[in-house]
Structure formats: C-alpha cells, structure tokens
Amino acid sequence: MKEHYYFDNASTTWPKPEPVYRFMDAFFRSHGVNPGRAGHTLAVEAEQMIFETRRLLAQFFGFCGDPGRVVFTQNVTDALNIALFGLIESGDHIVTTRVEHNSVLRPLYHLERDRAVRVTRVGADAEGYVDPAAIRDALGPRTRVVVVNHGSNVLGSVQDLAAIGAAAREVGAVFVVDTAQSAGVIPIDMDALGIDVLCFTGHKGLLGPMGIGGMVVADGVEIRHMRVGGTGVDSISTFQPDAYPHRLEAGTGSIPGIAGLNAAQKWFADLGRGQPGAPTDADHATACGYALGRIESVEVEHIRRIQHALDAMDRITVHGPRGNRPRVATLAFNIDGLPATQVGEMLDADYHVCVRAGLHCAPLVHEDLGTAKVLGAVRIAPGYFTDDDDLKQALGAIEELSR
Numbered sequence: 001m002k003e004h005y006y007f008d009n010a011s012t013t014w015p016k017p018e019p020v021y022r023f024m025d026a027f028f029r030s031h032g033v034n035p036g037r038a039g040h041t042l043a044v045e046a047e048q049m050i051f052e053t054r055r056l057l058a059q060f061f062g063f064c065g066d067p068g069r070v071v072f073t074q075n076v077t078d079a080l081n082i083a084l085f086g087l088i089e090s091g092d093h094i095v096t097t098r099v100e101h102n103s104v105l106r107p108l109y110h111l112e113r114d115r116a117v118r119v120t121r122v123g124a125d126a127e128g129y130v131d132p133a134a135i136r137d138a139l140g141p142r143t144r145v146v147v148v149n150h151g152s153n154v155l156g157s158v159q160d161l162a163a164i165g166a167a168a169r170e171v172g173a174v175f176v177v178d179t180a181q182s183a184g185v186i187p188i189d190m191d192a193l194g195i196d197v198l199c200f201t202g203h204k205g206l207l208g209p210m211g212i213g214g215m216v217v218a219d220g221v222e223i224r225h226m227r228v229g230g231t232g233v234d235s236i237s238t239f240q241p242d243a244y245p246h247r248l249e250a251g252t253g254s255i256p257g258i259a260g261l262n263a264a265q266k267w268f269a270d271l272g273r274g275q276p277g278a279p280t281d282a283d284h285a286t287a288c289g290y291a292l293g294r295i296e297s298v299e300v301e302h303i304r305r306i307q308h309a310l311d312a313m314d315r316i317t318v319h320g321p322r323g324n325r326p327r328v329a330t331l332a333f334n335i336d337g338l339p340a341t342q343v344g345e346m347l348d349a350d351y352h353v354c355v356r357a358g359l360h361c362a363p364l365v366h367e368d369l370g371t372a373k374v375l376g377a378v379r380i381a382p383g384y385f386t387d388d389d390d391l392k393q394a395l396g397a398i399e400e401l402s403r
C-alpha cells in the first residue's frame with residue numbers, strides 16, 4: 001500500500017520528473033549566484049540559463065517574438081495581477097467569465113472598487129463552457145481587456161480561445177489568458193490563437209516547482225511597471241527600464257525555480273522525441289507538441305475512467321463536461337448527504353487518497369452549480385504519473401463512502 005494516492009494535481013502536480021529535482025539541486029549548488037549583476041563567469045552562466053529558459057518557453061507556447069518578452073513572476077496569480085493592474089485604466093470596461101479563479105476575480109473586484117472600471121462576467125452552460133458569441137455580445141467600444149481561464153480548475157472545461165480571441169480583436173481589446181490548468185497539458189499556440197498576454201505557473205502542468213511563474217507578452221502590448229527597483233542594467237537611470245523583461249522584473253529572480261522550468265522543458269522535449277512518429281531530431285516546439293499529445297491522452301483517459309465509475313455509483317453527482325467535449329483532467333463531484341469537506345477528510349484519513357474539497361478559489365462556479373450551500377465539491381485530478389493502483393484505491397474509497 002502506498003503512503004499517499006495523489007489526486008490533487010490541479011493544485012500542484014506531484015511528483016515531478018526526476019531530472020527537474022536533479023537539475024534544480026545541481027544548478028543551485030554550482031550557480032546559485034545573482035545572475036547578470038556581475039561580469040564574472042558564474043553570473044554570466046546563470047544569466048545564460050535564464051535566457052535559454054525564456055527561449056524554450058517562447059517556443060513551447062508558440063510565441064515567435066522576442067524571448068525577452070517572457071517575463072518571470074512568482075506564479076500565475078502574480079502574473080495576472082501585474083497584467084490586469086498594468087493594463088486597465090479608470091473607466092475601462094473588462095469582459096471575463098463566471099468560471100474564473102480568484103486570481104482573476106479578486107483583481108477585478110478591486111479594480112471595480114478602486115478604479116471605477118466596469119466588469120461584465122459572462123456565464124457558462126451547465127458543463128462549464130462559455131459561448132464565444134456571448135463574449136462577443138458583451139464587448140463594447142470601451143472594452144480594454146478580455147480575460148479568460150483556459151481550463152476550469154473546478155469542472156475541467158476548456159474554453160474556445162480561438163473564437164474568444166477573434167472576438168477580442170474585433171474591438172481592439174487585449175486578450176489575457178490564464179493557463180494555470182492547461183499549460184503543459186494542452187498544446188497552446190499563442191500567436192495562432194491571438195493571445196496578447198499568456199499567464200502561466202510553474203508548479204502545475206509545466207512540472208516545475210512552486211514559486212515561479214510568468215507571462216508571455218505579445219509584441220505591441222505594453223504593461224505599466226508594477227514593481228520598480230534593481231535590474232542589473234541601466235543602473236544610472238532614475239526610472240525602471242522600459243524594455244522587456246526588465247520592464248516587469250525587478251530584483252533578484254528565483255534561480256532554483258527557473259532552473260526547474262528549464263529542466264522540465266527539456267524533459268517535455270525528450271518525452272516528445274520518444275513518441276511514435278516523432279522525429280528524433282525534432283526542434284523544441286515540435287517535440288513538445290508530441291509530448292503534450294501523449295500527456296493529454298493519458299490524463300483524459302484517467303479522468304474518463306473516473307467519470308464512468310462515478311456515474312455508476314449511487315448518491316454521487318458528477319459536475320462538468322460530458323461526452324467528448326474538450327477538457328482537462330479535473331472533475332468535481334458530491335456525495336448526497338455529506339459535506340464536501342467531510343468527504344475530503346475521510347478520503348485522506350481512512351484511505352490515504354489526496355483530493356481537494358471546498359470552493360477551490362472559484363466561488364462563482366459553485367454559486368452557479370448550487371454547491372456553495374454544501375461547502376463546495378470534491379475535486380479529483382489525476383496526472384500523467386497517476387497509475388492503476390492510484391485509480392483503484394480512489395475509486396474503491398469513493399464507492400465505499402457513497403454506500
């Protein structure tokens with residue numbers, strides 16, 4: 001029996017690929033210095049690793065612009081705050097959805113209160129999908145930003161970014177996308193989808209550590225400085241440099257975190273080059289595309305197996321996508337008569353099954369589902385490294401509780 005059966009990958013993927021652990025440790029030991037601030041060899045080599053990581057991530061996300069426009073932050077919440085507060089002015093109109101995480105909801109509530117912006121929150125259907133036509137109908141001449149969650153962290157529904165991005169372009173709005181649940185799981189071609197600001201985190205599907213995330217900012221999109229300070233370049237200047245990435249990066253970044261993303265990117269590429277039909281000399285973007293195809297198929301197979309089993313159990317209500325609609329490997333359910341938090345505690349204490357129960361930092365989703373009154377739902381999220389033993393343990397435990 002395992003010590004833990006982990007199904008909380010929508011919060012943080014675990015475990016990470018072994019090369020991520022090894023490279024983070026080795027690089028921090030050999031190059032744990034301040035990058036770019038000094039001219040010595042260690043600093044230069046640390047900066048080279050950071051630039052390489054920007055370049056790999058740009059290719060990974062289908063961004064053909066300057067890799068310097070890949071900006072590192074603490075996490076996706078940090079990136080979204082920088083983007084939203086740095087783009088939106090008093091009196092602007094913002095369009096978003098009711099399936100957003102608090103990393104979008106709360107900044108917009110603050111902007112409504114503090115900058116008198118107007119926010120339209122478009123609802124989703126019963127399975128968590130937002131109609132792009134409803135987004136288009138909500139747009140107006142004062143719409144400055146359209147911000148959407150690519151994959152729901154509660155329901156697993158995946159939004160149609162191509163159609164939403166096309167609608168945003170019609171009115172000249174900046175299209176901001178929260179990829180917390182989709183980056184590293186679903187191929188994302190930023191340029192093809194018309195994404196202006198792609199916000200990501202390292203600790204979920206990108207298989208890196210906590211404490212690192214970032215954004216990719218398209219050419220022509222200028223975000224106001226939200227933090228100012230040391231950059232190691234143009235130190236004589238009174239003000240923060242305007243050029244990316246220093247425009248939005250101030251102070252010393254997370255060398256271990258960036259090293260983790262670097263190693264994870266190379267792990268994706270190695271996985272992709274080993275897939276059937278993949279060229280062994282495929283470039284980074286192509287190799288990662290094969291890897292994501294494999295990861296997505298494995299994870300979706302897991303979640304469909306879970307959904308099929310839960311649908312056959314008494315007293316269980318499963319929320320979210322049905323059939324073959326696009327989704328990530330996240331599913332929410334309730335057991336009749338039991339508060340969600342109690343189910344989560346029992347799964348952990350009695351069966352060593354790790355899930356996430358509650359409102360999942362997405363209160364509007366639970367208001368619309370009607371689950372807020374029972375303290376939310378139980379979220380089960382398998383990952384690429386989930387195995388058959390994990391699935392059998394979790395499904396057996398849930399079935400016992402449902403009885």
